[in-house]
Amino acid sequence: MYLYGASGHGKVIAEIAEENNIAINAFIDQNVLKTEFLEYKVLHGIPDMDADFIISIGNNFTRKKIADSNPTLNFMKLFHPRSIISKKCVINVGTVVMGGVTINPESKIGRHCIINTNSSIDHDCIIEDFVHISPNAALAGDVKVGEGTHIGIGANIIQGIRIGKWCTIGAGAVIIKDVPDGATVVGNPGRIIKIKNNY
Structure with a gap:
């Protein structure tokens, strides 16, 4: 390899x-x-x-x-032996899952994603291609994250949220509303501080 x-x-x-x-x-x-x-x-x-x-x-x-x-x-894809990955989820090629991660049933992870240390992805989430879920970030059930988005360290996303493509979710942000494409969101509760159109 x-x-x-x-x-x-x-x-x-x-x-x-x-x-x-x-x-x-x-x-x-x-x-x-x-x-x-x-x-x-x-x-x-x-x-x-x-x-x-x-x-x-x-x-x-x-x-x-x-x-x-x-x-x-x-x-190929690569999983840390001390990650917990449901047999009922789908993970595509190029994706790497780090130590301490939990991915629960019926979640779908796209190509070339990073699911970083101790992050948690609950049931029925959809993570599109080229996403980075940073250490200790937590996604509740039925969250969708669009292509290229970066979920910052320690961010929390409540159930059912839709996050667009090429967004940046700041460290420690708490996301309780849907996020449009290209948005940068920070804080608790999360607020949009800018939107880029050329992503």
Whole structure:
């Protein structure tokens, strides 16, 4: 397996692979000054199109750009052995689930998502592609999160909420109303502080 992105997020994903006894061939990174990372070799191009890959980059837009630019790569999914994942949920390729996460029945997780440490996704949630659910964030049942959205650390989202595409939910925010595409929301209760149209 190759990890695409030799940075801090890559450290966490590498350890998950090691915990699962999955061999890491090398990291891939565009920074030509990086030649070694976590004692693994760093390459600056894709050496084997038939290998397995994970994009180990935290930025949602960058993950989407890499995935869209490499549609034929065999992206895998990776789960920390100390996560709790219902057998009745669906998780798509490229997604990584960190330690302490709970994902409950009938939830659907899209492609290339990050479900980060100790976060909780309850029943019947829909998480679209390229979403990042940060550590200790909690989603109640039947929450929908649109493509590319970043749910900040420790945020709480009540049941039935719809959050649009490419939103930013601030750290510790409490979301009790639906959120439109491109919105940045902070506070308790959550309030919109800006909306970007070019996401």
